[in-house]
Amino acid sequence: MRHRLALLTVLAVSTSTAIAAPAALAQSTSPVVINEVESNGDAVGDWVELANTNTSESVDISGWTIIDGDATHTPITIPEGTSIESGGYYVLHTEPSFGLGGADSVTLSDASGTVIDTVSWTAHAATTLGRLPDMTGDFAETPAPTQGLRNDDATADNPVQTVPYSPAGLTISPVDLGADFTGEDFSGADFDATGRAWVVNNGTGELFALDYDEATKTYTEAGHWTLHYADGTGTPDSEGVAVTDSGIYVATERNNDDKAVSRPSVLRFDLPTGTDGELNAAAEWNLTEFTGELSANGGAEAIEYVPEAGLFAVGIESTGEVLFLNLDGEKAELAQRYASPFAAVASLNYTASTKELRVACDDACDGQSLLMTYDGTEFVTDGTIQARPEGIDNLATEGFASYEGTCETRYLWADDGATLGSGILAASQQTCADTPAGSSTGFFASILAFFKGIGNSLSSFLPQLTALFKGSSL
Structure with a gap:
């Protein structure tokens, strides 16, 4: 099993806490999907996670592009030599090229311009938007961001x-x-x-x-x-x-x-x-x-x-x-x-x-x-x-x-x-406080400690025994 994370970082910060209302529309039979979107609150900046649902083959995504809902923005192009391994993930930050708004969308296209996947929303999510179950489900607000990892809420109610x-x-x-x-x-x-x-x-x-x-x-x-x-x-x-x-x-x-x-x-x-x-x-x-x-x-x-x-x-x-x-x-x-x-x-x-x-x-x-x-x-x-x-x-x-x-x-x-x-x-x-058991040092130390304990007990008991005999009529 391999969960590899490829990461393309740009730079940014944004803040807001509205509830998301997402919708998703698949446009291709490609095994690659948009899997999670962070549009607000990440310390580095907004990001998009892609996932390869093919569990036996890698997919080359060289030259593919990501664009938000503003057609005037310049799409982000994924570098040559980039692939997502079987069952793996790829994360890219969208800023400073563009930020993701409270009401916005993300569209993924391949190198020929064919739309692979798209997702839109009407408000920022408190956490992120992600497919639940991971890779195959509909978009929903996730329990927590899982950048480069599976979107999983199965443990949310467990202590x-x-x-x-x-x-x-x-x-x-x-x-x-x-x-x-x-x-x-x-x-x-x-x-x-x-x-x-x-x-x-x-x-x-x-x-x-x-x-x-x-x-x-x-x-x-x-x-x-x-x-x-x-x-x-x-x-x-x-x-x-x-x-x-x-x-x-x-x-x-x-x-x-x-x-x-x-x-x-x-x-x-x-x-x-x-x-x-x-x-x-x-x-x-x-x-x-x-x-x-x-x-x-x-x-x-x-x-x-x-x-x-x-x-x-x-x-x-x-x-x-x-x-x-x-x-x-x-x-x-x-x-x-x-x-x-x-x-x-x-x-x-x-x-x-x-x-x-x-x-x-x-x-x-x-x-x-x-x-x-x-x-x-x-x-x-x-x-x-x-x-x-x-x-x-x-x-x-x-x-x-x-x-x-x-x-x-x-x-x-x-x-x-x-x-x-x-x-x-x-x-x-x-797991042993002293010299490991079985060594000669540990053995003799234990013997000395034993006799020292006896000596300490006798030294505290003898004065009381002497006083007892002095007060006796024998």
């Missing part, structure tokens, strides 16, 4: 915690792992029982292993493998990864060698040996019978194993659902279906100490998430939506994983956009 789901004060930083990690498309992450991290790249269909040095608090690449289907062909669009004793499970949306065709599947690979090579799937579970027909880029986005339930949780991008599946046999069995309040499920992470499954969206929902627990029969949630972690911007974090060590909890994020220069972001938190 949102102000405390982020990761501990406050974390330093979240890009991980320097070399040239292989500086590009886009890292999408899934998980830790195995030993603390080794596993990440997947959905563009190249590669699996990477990362080892961690506790002394230096750094990651290094321990190996990478190219994934294929069972017959040794194809490039699985590897979106999510979960590691168990039975192997490595990868959630996939399609075969990247045939990008226009949906193939929502879970692939299992045997745990690899060596440090590189080719891996063919040992098993495949196609999920179409549970998902129905999906867009080619809207299938299985995330996966996680929940041991107390013995089930895999699989997040579906285009529906925002979580499927809880038994994958013990040749055929997947659906144990439960959960419709999340999010526009998409981008990552899933299980925490053993709390027995909680985190269901998270990415930049499409401002990084929000919620927790689910297994009550012995089914997965349940109280519906509370948590904010994204402090210390991280609204990035395309399509993977999230945590590992609880003896005295340190580690966190990894896979950023599909590699916005900070790396597709992998990391943070850690010390």
Whole structure:
């Protein structure tokens, strides 16, 4: 899943707070639509967001133009070499070329002058005008501006915690792992029982292993493998990864060698040996019978194993659902279906100490998430939506994983956009106040503290005992 934002900024400011009464009229069969309009109140200036509704192909918009309702204005021309990727967005500011008024319109035309889409309104919106549902719906006033993101009001009535789901004060930083990690498309992450991290790249269909040095608090690449289907062909669009004793499970949306065709599947690979090579799937579970027909880029986005339930949780991008599946046999069995309040499920992470499954969206929902627990029969949630972690911007974090060590909890994020220069972001938190348990220093410190406590108790008790004997008739 990729939510890329292209941005063309000009400059301006405007103010007003009237209610909008929008109307929209499609003029073309192009997959590109006007998706959101800010005509008032943005600190930079008025802007228009375009969206590519084609979920498998990019659209070149070089030379296309935007104009407001005043025909005397000079249209804004989109630069050569500009495209909107599949399912992506493009935002441009209209000022100082022209501002958008309280009663105005926006018209998008292609390079030949053919009208692609237009929207008009009679008053400024308190927030923005946007298509609800995103990309496909009619224009309405949105709950809040979502520049370069999905227009989504599904979570508007849910309580949102102000405390982020990761501990406050974390330093979240890009991980320097070399040239292989500086590009886009890292999408899934998980830790195995030993603390080794596993990440997947959905563009190249590669699996990477990362080892961690506790002394230096750094990651290094321990190996990478190219994934294929069972017959040794194809490039699985590897979106999510979960590691168990039975192997490595990868959630996939399609075969990247045939990008226009949906193939929502879970692939299992045997745990690899060596440090590189080719891996063919040992098993495949196609999920179409549970998902129905999906867009080619809207299938299985995330996966996680929940041991107390013995089930895999699989997040579906285009529906925002979580499927809880038994994958013990040749055929997947659906144990439960959960419709999340999010526009998409981008990552899933299980925490053993709390027995909680985190269901998270990415930049499409401002990084929000919620927790689910297994009550012995089914997965349940109280519906509370948590904010994204402090210390991280609204990035395309399509993977999230945590590992609880003896005295340190580690966190990894896979950023599909590699916005900070790396597709992998990391943070850690010390969970022991003193020297980590298991070290000789920590052991002897504990013994000394024990005897010191006994000594302090005796020193406070002896004077009272002496006074008691002095006053005794014995």
